[in-house]
Structure formats: structure tokens, C-alpha cells
Amino acid sequence: MSEAGQAAWGPGGRRHVLLAVHTGREDIVDLARSSAARLARAGMTVRVLEDEAEQLGIPGAEVVPADADAARGAEIVMVFGGDGTFLRAAELARYSHAALMGVNLGRVGFLAETEPEAVEETLTAIERCEYSVEKRLAVEVEIVDASGDVVAGTWALNEVSVEKAQRSRVLDVVIAIDGRPLTSFGCDGVLFATPTGSTAYAFSAGGPVVWPDVEALLLVPTNAHALFARPLVTSPDSLLSVAIPPDGNRARVSADGRRAFDVPDGGRVDVRRAARPVRIARVHPATFGDRLVAKFGLPVRGFREARRHDPGQELPPSRNVLMRDVVSVPAPGTAREEVHGGAADHDA
Structure with a gap:
């Protein structure tokens, strides 16, 4: 939007x-x-x-x-x-x-x-x-104790991470969506990410890349010991919860890697869509796909179009799709045409 x-x-x-x-x-x-x-x-x-x-x-x-x-x-x-x-x-x-x-x-x-x-x-x-x-879309977080009282709250633009407090022990969690239990497993932690945060911590944990104009919430387990521990994409209006059993490992919550809270024994972390979005100004007309190509150096030519045997088919370093430079791939034996903001330069 x-x-x-x-x-x-x-x-x-x-x-x-x-x-x-x-x-x-x-x-x-x-x-x-x-x-x-x-x-x-x-x-x-x-x-x-x-x-x-x-x-x-x-x-x-x-x-x-x-x-x-x-x-x-x-x-x-x-x-x-x-x-x-x-x-x-x-x-x-x-x-x-x-x-x-x-x-x-x-x-x-x-x-x-x-x-x-x-x-x-x-x-x-x-x-x-x-x-x-x-x-x-941003998310709001509530940390609830064993009696159901909210003891802390925060928000995040990228992600909320529920992590084990002791590195030597597995964190046992119960996952619930909209108040209904879904599954349980042992893990290093659980990430609740926004589409904006899908290219951050959630990306490193194997979550999907979600275009930022898609309204959704992501749940990404990290190093889970379970068969059904796949990343989940839910409605933006869903309530995502992770409960920590009282006899399990202690957990802490980190919001965007900047604000941290401890989860009480037997507590729960609830994540939902925030009432206020974060506003980001844009000047350049580059699409999100352009940004993925530029930031990750993705190959865009296609292996069948290559006529060489080295592995790299990325855009040349001097070209940046965020600056609206487009490189077209010439047919064998033809001149190369480069388009710069609508003007064509022909090289012999």
C-alpha cells in the first residue's frame, strides 16, 4: 500500500x-x-x-x-x-x-x-x-505469564524471535494459531516475521521471501526437532502464539534484535498485527524483484543463454538495477545493446 x-x-x-x-x-x-x-x-x-x-x-x-x-x-x-x-x-x-x-x-x-x-x-x-x-505491516507482542497476565509488550518491523535462554538445552514449545494448538516440538527458537522481515533473520532460518505489499504473518521455527516444522504463512489478522512449558528451558524474546524480555516460567508469547504500520518513503521505481537481484547478486541471464563454462552469470558489477540500468543479452554474433533509462547505446 x-x-x-x-x-x-x-x-x-x-x-x-x-x-x-x-x-x-x-x-x-x-x-x-x-x-x-x-x-x-x-x-x-x-x-x-x-x-x-x-x-x-x-x-x-x-x-x-x-x-x-x-x-x-x-x-x-x-x-x-x-x-x-x-x-x-x-x-x-x-x-x-x-x-x-x-x-x-x-x-x-x-x-x-x-x-x-x-x-x-x-x-x-x-x-x-x-x-x-x-x-x-508491523507486529505487536505481548508476553503473558502462567496466570494469563500480560507482563511485557513491544513491537517489531522485521521479526520477533523467541529463543532459548540456555544454549546447552533444547527449547520446548507449543505453537497455537488463533488460540488453537497446532503442534509442539523442541527447537532453538521460533521466529514471527513480517513480509518486510522475510529477507532478514527469517530468510537465514529458511523462511520464504514474501513481497512487502503482501499482507501476511510468518512463523519460522529455527533448528526444530520435528517432521512438521515448516515455515508457516498465515492471515495478517491471525494471532500467533508460542507457549513455553513450565518444566522446560527458559526463553527470552527479542524484537528486531533491539528490545529483549524474559518469558516467565510457563508463559506465552502472543504476536499479532500492529494497529499502526511503519511508513517508508520511496523515490526509485525499482520493484522488489529488482532489489532482490541487486542486494543478493542473483543470476538473471539463465544458464541456457550462457556460452561460457565459468559459473558466474550475474549482472556486471558496474550495473545496478536500482539505478534503472538494464542489461540485455545479445544473440550469438550480434552487437550488444544496453538500455540506460530509455536511451540505447550500440557497441560494435
């Missing part, structure tokens, strides 16, 4: 952009500073987080505490860093109308919208409100 940037932000009043920056690298800090200067020249108010302000040293920036009010009234939360920085920024943007715009300066950076070389194009889109906003 998406909406136009102009519709999401009215033209009246001063526009605010909050920066969330991985300040541990000087190149990231320099890029954040230059981006802030350009946004300020365009008449936008730049906010920085209190714990990052000194390292960023951006003149004229509005300094705000890193709490639930940091992004209130902001149009964009611009993230400079990897997926970890993006998830930290999502905590700030969650209870506001602000959309997250990520510049990938990490490794894979699946949540980010753009790469560093395309920052100027991204800033132009922000200035002109030429972006769309995707609404990504």
Missing part, C-alpha cells in the same frame, strides 16, 4: 526532516552534513538527535531528545547507515506521520531506499515531494 508524497504532506507550513545517523564512521557523518546543508538551503528545518548532535556538528539544526516525540511534526526521517540504524530510526518514527527514507551505508541495507551515489537525486525528490510512501 502506498500514497504519494505530496498527498502525505501538505504544502502549507514549514517542513521538518529528522536525521538518524550512524556516527561511528566519518564518511557517513560527512554525507549527513552535506545533505542537511542542502535541505536547509531548500527552506526545510533539519532536526538532529540529542545524542548525535555534537558529533554531527550541523549549524542551525534543531536538537531533539531521542524519544517518542523526536519525529512528531516531521515529514521525513532520513537515515544514514545500515539496517540497524534504520530499525533504530523506525522506533522514533513509529508514533508519528513521518516516513523513513534510508541511505544505505551498511552491507546489504535491504530497508534503505538509495545508495550513497544517488543521494542528490533523493534529496531533489524530497525537496519536490516527488516520492511515494509505502505502509509496511
Whole structure:
């Protein structure tokens, strides 16, 4: 689900952009500073987080505490860093109308919208409100004790992980869907993931890749000792539960790898769709399939089209589908045609 940037932000009043920056690298800090200067020249108010302000040293920036009010009234939360920085920024943007715009300066950076070389194009889109906003499903979590009382709660954009507290012992779990028991087994843990998180921890655990506009919840066991321990894809309105027997191993809950809680003996973890989605701004027209190809370096030519014997058939490193470069495969003995945003170049 998406909406136009102009519709999401009215033209009246001063526009605010909050920066969330991985300040541990000087190149990231320099890029954040230059981006802030350009946004300020365009008449936008730049906010920085209190714990990052000194390292960023951006003149004229509005300094705000890193709490639930940091992004209130902001149009964009611009993230400079990897997926970890993006998830930290999502905590700030969650209870506001602000959309997250990520510049990938990490490794894979699946949540980010753009790469560093395309920052100027991204800033132009922000200035002109030429972006769309995707609404990504998030999940809410409740930790329930043996008497049925809720003792803790949190939320996640990617996944909730229920893990064994003692590495030397197997975690016994009972899985229930919509309050009805489904199966039980011993395992290292259970993942409850969103479509956005299907390319994160759940992907590493053997879960399916789900397109982010699909509304669904994922349940992925990790290292389960059972025949029926396959990843499950359920309705987005389902209630997913995992109960921990009182005589079993202790368990803990981790939300997006950032917020952790212990599960009481004989307790239960309930996961359901969150009432509020997370808003992510998009500038580039690349599809999710394009992102999979670019981020994972997937082969796209097909083995039957190859006329060589080496194993690699990936796109050349200089080509990036996120930058709208398309490489076509020529027939044997013909010239190669490369298409760059609609213009064709012919090489002999």
C-alpha cells in the first residue's frame, strides 16, 4: 500500500526532516552534513538527535531528545547507515506521520531506499515531494505469564524471535494459531516475521521471501526437532502464539534484535498485527524483484543463454538495477545493446 508524497504532506507550513545517523564512521557523518546543508538551503528545518548532535556538528539544526516525540511534526526521517540504524530510526518514527527514507551505508541495507551515489537525486525528490510512501505491516507482542497476565509488550518491523535462554538445552514449545494448538516440538527458537522481515533473520532460518505489499504473518521455527516444522504463512489478522512449558528451558524474546524480555516460567508469547504500520518513503521505481537481484547478486541471464563454462552469470558489477540500468543479452554474433533509462547505446 502506498500514497504519494505530496498527498502525505501538505504544502502549507514549514517542513521538518529528522536525521538518524550512524556516527561511528566519518564518511557517513560527512554525507549527513552535506545533505542537511542542502535541505536547509531548500527552506526545510533539519532536526538532529540529542545524542548525535555534537558529533554531527550541523549549524542551525534543531536538537531533539531521542524519544517518542523526536519525529512528531516531521515529514521525513532520513537515515544514514545500515539496517540497524534504520530499525533504530523506525522506533522514533513509529508514533508519528513521518516516513523513513534510508541511505544505505551498511552491507546489504535491504530497508534503505538509495545508495550513497544517488543521494542528490533523493534529496531533489524530497525537496519536490516527488516520492511515494509505502505502509509496511508491523507486529505487536505481548508476553503473558502462567496466570494469563500480560507482563511485557513491544513491537517489531522485521521479526520477533523467541529463543532459548540456555544454549546447552533444547527449547520446548507449543505453537497455537488463533488460540488453537497446532503442534509442539523442541527447537532453538521460533521466529514471527513480517513480509518486510522475510529477507532478514527469517530468510537465514529458511523462511520464504514474501513481497512487502503482501499482507501476511510468518512463523519460522529455527533448528526444530520435528517432521512438521515448516515455515508457516498465515492471515495478517491471525494471532500467533508460542507457549513455553513450565518444566522446560527458559526463553527470552527479542524484537528486531533491539528490545529483549524474559518469558516467565510457563508463559506465552502472543504476536499479532500492529494497529499502526511503519511508513517508508520511496523515490526509485525499482520493484522488489529488482532489489532482490541487486542486494543478493542473483543470476538473471539463465544458464541456457550462457556460452561460457565459468559459473558466474550475474549482472556486471558496474550495473545496478536500482539505478534503472538494464542489461540485455545479445544473440550469438550480434552487437550488444544496453538500455540506460530509455536511451540505447550500440557497441560494435
